[in-house]
Amino acid sequence: MENKITLKTQSPSLILAQRLKKIKQRLTNCKSIEDGDITEIDSIIHMMESQERYLDECTSFESSDLSKLNKVTMQTDWNKIFLEKKSDVRLMTQMMSSKLSGQLLKMLVTMSGAKKILELGLFSGYSALAMAEGLPEGGKLISCEIDPYAAAFARSYLDSTSYGKKIQIRLGPALNLLDNFMVEGESFDFVFIDAKKTEYKKYITKIIANKLITKQSILCIDNVFMKGACFSKFEKQTKGSTEVKQMNQLLASEKFFTVMLPVRDGMTISKLR
Numbered sequence: 001m002e003n004k005i006t007l008k009t010q011s012p013s014l015i016l017a018q019r020l021k022k023i024k025q026r027l028t029n030c031k032s033i034e035d036g037d038i039t040e041i042d043s044i045i046h047m048m049e050s051q052e053r054y055l056d057e058c059t060s061f062e063s064s065d066l067s068k069l070n071k072v073t074m075q076t077d078w079n080k081i082f083l084e085k086k087s088d089v090r091l092m093t094q095m096m097s098s099k100l101s102g103q104l105l106k107m108l109v110t111m112s113g114a115k116k117i118l119e120l121g122l123f124s125g126y127s128a129l130a131m132a133e134g135l136p137e138g139g140k141l142i143s144c145e146i147d148p149y150a151a152a153f154a155r156s157y158l159d160s161t162s163y164g165k166k167i168q169i170r171l172g173p174a175l176n177l178l179d180n181f182m183v184e185g186e187s188f189d190f191v192f193i194d195a196k197k198t199e200y201k202k203y204i205t206k207i208i209a210n211k212l213i214t215k216q217s218i219l220c221i222d223n224v225f226m227k228g229a230c231f232s233k234f235e236k237q238t239k240g241s242t243e244v245k246q247m248n249q250l251l252a253s254e255k256f257f258t259v260m261l262p263v264r265d266g267m268t269i270s271k272l273r
């Protein structure tokens, strides 16, 4: 259980718990350290890790389709697939949404009554399936994915479930596909952004410029913490974290009604005002 959560998530608590474990190891060999200090460090690590486990435990169970997809994704050797040049993108099990994020997305889709969903970043199809499970009769989800291997992997699994027919996959770079949707006159009730981090702000501005959402539509964005780099100056700043930070500032402006949630690596929910 502990390994599963650590592997799949990048929440600040788990990142800090891992660091504290290393500090504890060094301090254990230090003569001046008192037993009470080590006990205190242990209790901090426990608090951080058990919060993550508790969030999962107290969230509704995932469907058997989701749980099977979770297992299949975890068991796939994505690195080997990349080294054998079968995938263009270096895919990783950690890319998959957690059970908590999946159930949050499903809850938001159900509560909003969204009928048409756009997803940027499909990977193995976990978040797409979770959202599709929340769609009403006749609902539809379009997911954009740049990697042909990931798209084929997800297609094959999704078609083995009763939700496959609700899910369309578009292959290509998300920014180009957002232009195609404008030409096709598409509009979406719910958008989940989880593709290339260095393009996050561009996704938002293009979605709005191409009139792909209305004031009723919900935007949901994953990885808004970028493993803490968005708010801690001690973390390595990357092109991705700089772009995500800029997007976070845009979503916090008066043009939007936004709530940022500390779910795993940060999840933002937003609407146009």
Ligand SMILES: C[S@@+](CC[C@H](N)C(=O)[O-])C[C@H]1O[C@@H](n2cnc3c(N)ncnc32)[C@H](O)[C@@H]1O
Binding pocket: 089, 091, 095, 096, 097, 098, 120, 121, 122, 123, 124, 125, 126, 127, 128, 144, 145, 146, 147, 150, 172, 173, 174, 175, 194, 195, 196
């Ligand atoms: C974090 S994963 C998506 C995980 C998935 N949403 C889930 O929760 O299970 C990001 C995916 O975006 C894809 N991707 C990366 N850059 C992209 C781009 N420019 N356009 C479309 N997809 C992209 C990657 O190939 C990868 O499959």
